[in-house]
Amino acid sequence: MSRRALRRLRGEQRGQEPLGPGALQFVLHDDDDAEEEGPKPVSYTHLGRGYVGLGCGINIEDLEEGPVLNGERPDGLLPGAVVSGNKRRSQSGGADRQKAAEVADRAAPPERSNISGKLRKKKKKQKNKKNTTGEILENGLEDIDRILERIEDSSGFNRPGPPPLSSKKHVLYVEHRHLNPDTELKRYFGARAVLGEQRPRQRQRVYPKCTWLTTPKSTWPRYTKPGLSMRLLESKKGLSSFAFEHSEEYQQTQHKFLAAVESMEPNNIVVLLQTSPYHVDSLLQLSDACRFQEDQEMARDLVERALYSMECAFHPLFSLTSGTCRLDYRRPENRSFYLALYKQMSFLEKRGCPRTALEFCKLILSLEPDEDPLCMLLLIDHLALRARNYEYLIRLFQEWEAHRNLSQLPNFAFSVPLAYFLLSQQADLPEQELSSAREQASVLIRQALTMFPGVLLPLLEYCSVRPDASVATHRFFGPEAEISQPPALSQLVSLYLGRSHFLWKEPATVSWLEENVREVLQAVDSGDPAVGACESRRKVLYQRAPRNIHRHVVLSEVKEAVAALPPDVTTQSVMGFDPLPPLDTIYSYVRPERLSPVSHGNTIALFFRSLLPNYTMEGERLEDGGAGGPNHNQGLNRLMLAVRDMMANFHFHDVEAAREDNPEGDGEWD
Numbered sequence: 001m002s003r004r005a006l007r008r009l010r011g012e013q014r015g016q017e018p019l020g021p022g023a024l025q026f027v028l029h030d031d032d033d034a035e036e037e038g039p040k041p042v043s044y045t046h047l048g049r050g051y052v053g054l055g056c057g058i059n060i061e062d063l064e065e066g067p068v069l070n071g072e073r074p075d076g077l078l079p080g081a082v083v084s085g086n087k088r089r090s091q092s093g094g095a096d097r098q099k100a101a102e103v104a105d106r107a108a109p110p111e112r113s114n115i116s117g118k119l120r121k122k123k124k125k126q127k128n129k130k131n132t133t134g135e136i137l138e139n140g141l142e143d144i145d146r147i148l149e150r151i152e153d154s155s156g157f158n159r160p161g162p163p164p165l166s167s168k169k170h171v172l173y174v175e176h177r178h179l180n181p182d183t184e185l186k187r188y189f190g191a192r193a194v195l196g197e198q199r200p201r202q203r204q205r206v207y208p209k210c211t212w213l214t215t216p217k218s219t220w221p222r223y224t225k226p227g228l229s230m231r232l233l234e235s236k237k238g239l240s241s242f243a244f245e246h247s248e249e250y251q252q253t254q255h256k257f258l259a260a261v262e263s264m265e266p267n268n269i270v271v272l273l274q275t276s277p278y279h280v281d282s283l284l285q286l287s288d289a290c291r292f293q294e295d296q297e298m299a300r301d302l303v304e305r306a307l308y309s310m311e312c313a314f315h316p317l318f319s320l321t322s323g324t325c326r327l328d329y330r331r332p333e334n335r336s337f338y339l340a341l342y343k344q345m346s347f348l349e350k351r352g353c354p355r356t357a358l359e360f361c362k363l364i365l366s367l368e369p370d371e372d373p374l375c376m377l378l379l380i381d382h383l384a385l386r387a388r389n390y391e392y393l394i395r396l397f398q399e400w401e402a403h404r405n406l407s408q409l410p411n412f413a414f415s416v417p418l419a420y421f422l423l424s425q426q427a428d429l430p431e432q433e434l435s436s437a438r439e440q441a442s443v444l445i446r447q448a449l450t451m452f453p454g455v456l457l458p459l460l461e462y463c464s465v466r467p468d469a470s471v472a473t474h475r476f477f478g479p480e481a482e483i484s485q486p487p488a489l490s491q492l493v494s495l496y497l498g499r500s501h502f503l504w505k506e507p508a509t510v511s512w513l514e515e516n517v518r519e520v521l522q523a524v525d526s527g528d529p530a531v532g533a534c535e536s537r538r539k540v541l542y543q544r545a546p547r548n549i550h551r552h553v554v555l556s557e558v559k560e561a562v563a564a565l566p567p568d569v570t571t572q573s574v575m576g577f578d579p580l581p582p583l584d585t586i587y588s589y590v591r592p593e594r595l596s597p598v599s600h601g602n603t604i605a606l607f608f609r610s611l612l613p614n615y616t617m618e619g620e621r622l623e624d625g626g627a628g629g630p631n632h633n634q635g636l637n638r639l640m641l642a643v644r645d646m647m648a649n650f651h652f653h654d655v656e657a658a659r660e661d662n663p664e665g666d667g668e669w670d
Contacts, residue, residue, distance in 0.1 A: 171399050172323040172366040178359040179212050179320070181348055211311045212320060213344070214304040221277035223312070226250055228280070230315040241326045242318050243588075244310070244333035250279075251589055257282050258591065261575065278309040280336040281577040287343065288576035300347045306340045323366040329373035330586045335578055338364060342374055342555055354386035373582070375552035377406070378492070381415035382500045390419040408541060410452050410489070411496040417444035418503065421512055442516055449520045451534045454482040455493055456517065462501035465510055471517060476524045476531075487564065488549075489542035495553060495561035551580045 177183050185194045216223075227250030233241040246254060253276045260268035260282075266289045269282050276282065287302040318325050327334040345360035361383050365376040384393035397406055397416045406412040420441035424434045449456060456477050460467050471477050485493070504510065524531050550569050553561045574580065 170323040171396055172362050172369065174321045174323070174359055174363050174366065176212050176321060178356060179363075180215075181351065181353040181356045184353045184355045211308055213307045213311050213341075216308055217301070217304075219301075220305055220308075223278065223308075225312075226253070226276060226278045226309060228278075228309060228313040230313050230318060232315055232317060239324050239326055240317060241328065242315055243328065243331055244313065244337065246333055246589065253279050254281065255591055257285075261285065261577075278305065280306045280309055280340065283309075284336065284339055284343065285575075285577045296347075296350075300344075303340055303343045303347065306336070307344060310337050310340060320363060323362075325367070327367045328586070329368055329371065330582050330584055331588065332578065332581070332585065333588065335581070338367065338374055339555075339577065339579075349383065349386075354383050355389070358383040358387050358389065358392075371548070373548050373551070374555065375548045377404075377409065378411055378495060378549070378552055379499075379556075381411050381419075382503075385415055385419060385422075385500070385503055388422075390423045393419045394423075407447070407451075410448075410455060410492050411500070413448035413452060414445070414455065414496070415500065417441045417448060418509070420444065421509065425508065441512075442519075445513065445516045446520050446523075449517060450523070450531055451538070452485075452489075452493065453477050454485045454490075455497070457482065458493070458497050459501060459504060462497055463505045463510065471521070474521060474524075476521070477517070485538065486542040487566065488545040489538065491545055491549070491553065491561055491564040492542075494564050495556065495558055498558040498560040499556070547580060547582070554579045 182194050227247030229245045229247070230242050231245055233243055235241070253272070256272055257269070257279060260272055266286065269286050269289075273279065273282050273286065283302045283306040287299040287306075290296075290299040290302065327337060329335060329338060341360055341364050345357045345364070348354075348357040348360065358380070361376050361380050364374060365372065365380065380396070381393055384390070384396075393416060397412060400406055407416075418441070420437045423429070424437035424441060426434075429437075453476050457467065457472065457479070467477075475481075482490075504513065544566075550565060553565060554569075554574055556562075569580070572580070
């Protein structure tokens with residue numbers, strides 16, 4: 001008699017045979033975990049005649065419980081143990097498998113059941129953690145800053161905060177997180193208001209490199225290397241000198257750009273950017289054109305794209321934060337980086353991010369602090385006061401006064417005592433520090449008023465404050481003080497007042513200034529020798545402003561300061577991509593020489609070409625061999641004047657009217 005007949009006689013069902021400890025070798029999972037982990041390999045166990053699919057596999061967590069010694073685990077669990085709790089059952093044959101599972105449960109010892117329960121609890125905890133994290137990411141209700149704080153607290157690290165005054169960091173040390181304007185805006189308005197819809201988009205980054213100076217936008221053209229690179233020139237005494245380099249392809253684009261600038265047609269630059277979307281000088285020049293047309297958003301976007309192009313070309317050893325990397329402004333390839341940083345800093349200040357603008361200002365100053373080609377010392381005090389970073393301004397003054405004589409600049413002479421005074425108005429400082437700051441502020445403001453008496457009356461006029469008659473008519477502070485100061489000093493004073501006068505409008509500040517003005521008048525009337533010494537120093541020190549100050553005034557666009565520029569500067573052609581280039585420029589490559597097209601074109605075309613700054617007679621060559629020579633931009637003003645005069649003197653006759661007056665055609669036209 002067959003086994004099948006014997007089972008029928010006994011009344012047994014298929015699959016109810018007693019199971020041994022090694023009959024089933026599989027690990028059972030919960031339904032939810034099985035769905036998350038995906039399909040598992042299937043093994044088939046012969047039960048009677050048919051084959052039943054069972055979820056089978058090795059559980060990694062079981063392997064991590066402990067090593068297997070001599071075929072046994074430390075907890076006594078055999079490799080072929082049967083784990084209960086199977087919930088993945090197919091619809092067909094569910095009753096048979098359920099009974100088989102019950103038999104397996106009865107056959108399993110209590111220790112294995114406990115271990116199975118522990119595994120299920122562990123999986124349940126992991127499942128809960130996954131659900132919690134998923135809810136945060138989906139709903140977006142958690143603040144990003146709080147999430148970062150939780151992560152950092154759990155890992156044992158703290159976020160870097162602003163360094164205290166006692167730290168040993170360099171005074172021009174730049175912090176990466178303060179280069180991002182969103183960091184400052186989130187402090188004012190919160191992360192939700194600043195980021196908004198940007199959170200999910202940040203995952204889809206198609207740009208090859210993460211940058212600090214700007215954030216790439218999806219609306220920009222696809223980035224391809226334009227041929228811009230950076231090389232290390234030398235390293236000595238802890239300082240590293242770098243220089244940007246142009247490839248041959250980039251040089252050809254630069255030559256086309258110079259020709260487009262000479263044509264005085266912005267559309268030519270637009271056409272050039274269609275083929276070279278990351279050419280830096282073209283982006284900066286077109287940004288100025290957009291800014292003049294009141295398209296501030298496009299102008300800022302073009303500057304950010306130029307910064308991104310240059311940051312992608314950084315040398316691996318070039319650091320933005322250390323303050324020990326140098327870029328020589330005499331090299332034309334490096335100037336683009338200076339100007340892009342300055343324009344970005346100006347946009348940030350207008351956007352209401354003075355703390356971020358201060359960080360960019362420190363970065364520009366750190367590239368060449370000794371020469372200071374853009375004269376950032378005339379601006380850094382203003383940004384520090386606007387950002388309410390009074391401690392930094394005081395520290396910079398204390399460390400650099402000995403070798404840079406910052407007190408001889410009107411902006412530092414008045415901004416530092418103002419920083420001390422504003423610091424003394426803070427209520428969270430000890431009383432001793434407040435009184436010390438107030439006393440130091442009074443001492444420094446008296447020195448500033450004694451050295452620069454021509455600042456007082458224009459400052460009060462800006463603040464809409466009417467001075468006392470004793471002050472307005474006094475010989476020391478009267479109109480004569482403003483008229484008698486040298487032109488270079490008048491330019492510095494105009495620059496400072498046009499930029500920072502609103503910082504003095506607070507009633508408490510005006511009252512404090514009034515007290516010290518009276519003290520200075522008493523010292524003048526008593527014949528203090530310091531008054532005469534300051535007058536002699538003014539006549540000697542401020543004969544003529546250096547070229548970097550003129551360059552800073554041109555870039556600042558402060559109307560009062562621009563009006564005070566000397567005639568030899570105002571008569572020059574100033575280009576936005578290279579304003580007032582240094583006289584000792586170091587050229588790394590030469591612009592191709594072009595012969596004048598004497599034998600080509602008509603007379604009018606030759607006339608216009610002769611007025612261009614790079615015009616040369618046939619066979620004549622450029623003398624200086626630079627990119628158009630040092631006088632590359634001269635003649636553009638003459639060209640515009642000549643065109644206006646020629647158009648004003650042209651008289652067109654009405655041909656149709658002449659024909660009507662003389663239909664036969666006899667006679668001549670008048």
